[in-house]
Amino acid sequence: MSDLTLADAPPRRGSWLGDWLDAWNTFWFTPADPLPLAVVRIFAGALLTWASFVWWLDAEAFFSHDGWQRPENVWRMNDQPWQWSWYFAAGSAGMARVLAGITLAAAVMLTLGIATPLAAVVSLAGLISAVNRAPLNVFGLDDTLGMLLLAVAVGPAGAVLSVDRLLAPDIAADRPSVRANLAIRLIQVHLCVIYLFSGLGKLLGASWWEGTALWGAAANVQYRTLDLTWLASHPWIINALTLSTLWWEIAYAGLVWPRLTRRLFLAVAVPVHLGIGLTMGMMEFGLAMLTANMAFVPAPVLRRLLRPLLGRFAGTASHRA
């Protein structure tokens, strides 16, 4: 049974199971730079702040007893009793607004990195409470934010680029950690699952095979924020956009990992998600998906890009120390 240990050990050549365990250990438990997670925290926190503000604007309609969906009917769209929500315990309009405000405050704190571990947990609880209470009003943005916030709650998301870091400078705080790696890995794997099933689901539809599906999105007046009906005269462009989106989604789970193809797949994510955001009025969803894609950007690249900002944080921290 010694082959089954997860302890550090030199590679066991010839042991297939040992190689798998070694690969599992390396993948999940190698310490990683917390910077990518901190960047994800800032973007996810900002998106949650905006989303929470919009929930709060009409909190009575979304969450109160007299809202779009009465609490006793939520089971028709959710898997009760598992999909809990703190709004089930507070049905008045005033309490709905207060609880939505708590999520909003936690999201602001998370973005800035104030009491980050607590802010992350409250933000996640606030998001889950909102979406579980108002299933009639939920869409892909919420799925993606849930994935991001869970990872942010698991890892040391406030170790860098945070007020926490400024107020309590800990020289070791931004060193590689296993928790940082676990959190980023959770996003990476989950994102691959999302793209894979999104792509496979599209294979059930004839319009994706025919290369006409994006017309259905472009011509849908309810979604449209940018008039793309001029594409009607350019069917090959519709074909190319449809097929490239489809195969990019399906291939993402495999080809985002090798260095050779990673940049290409991350680069394509930008026009795909910004395009959806700009033309279909779902910019928040697009930005949330791009934030998730940032989990694949190597830490050294982020350090290079953010060097001036990181230097300012480090300078302030060491000055205080």
Add this chain to the structure above:
Amino acid sequence: MNRGRVEDTGMTSVRPRTVSRSSWPPAVRMAVSLMLVVYLAAVIVPPLAGPPPASDLAMAALQPLRPLVGALFLGHGYRFFAPNPGPGHSIQWTMKMADGSTRQGSIPDRDADWPRLLYHRRFMISEKIAAFVPPPDAPADVRQQSRGEWQPVVKDVAGHLLHRYGGAQVTLQMTEHYLPDPEELIRSEQGGAEQGTDTVTPLGTYALAGAQPLTGLVPPAGTANR
């Protein structure tokens, strides 16, 4: 404790053996690994189990995971714009006020629902209800059978509208906005054949019954559609 900086987050297919190794004890890694396996199952199984088509195996695998999937909001199919991007929907409502006047509105309302995210949240109401409502030309038994699914949801929406605007009675209808294909749009713009028309499905008339708001909300006799 090894605190050497890792230069990559392990996204390469071949990984050098010289990278930092975990400082966590084997027992901790074992426990976390078990949690990871369960969590990954809770991420992967829901999209396998739905929306249809789905296998009995995936449905069975989902059962023990339901508490975790529900608690962490992981029950997603991720079928964005699948299998085919379809037409959009909206719900038009006409409300009779206590003073006899009428008020009209739409869910969503492109002019009134701002910011855009608020519009999208309300747009989801019509899209999700549309998923339950069969078209008007569906067989009578299908329409009858589906009513038990969509009418309680529509009733809640009607109740909210009555509560929000202080109305006495509200009538709702679902509009499926016609989605022209490219050739049809070009012909229409060139002055040729007219485009198809929107499909309208009545959703019923609802009123507050008695002094108790909403709990007494019922479709008045003879006005409930289909």
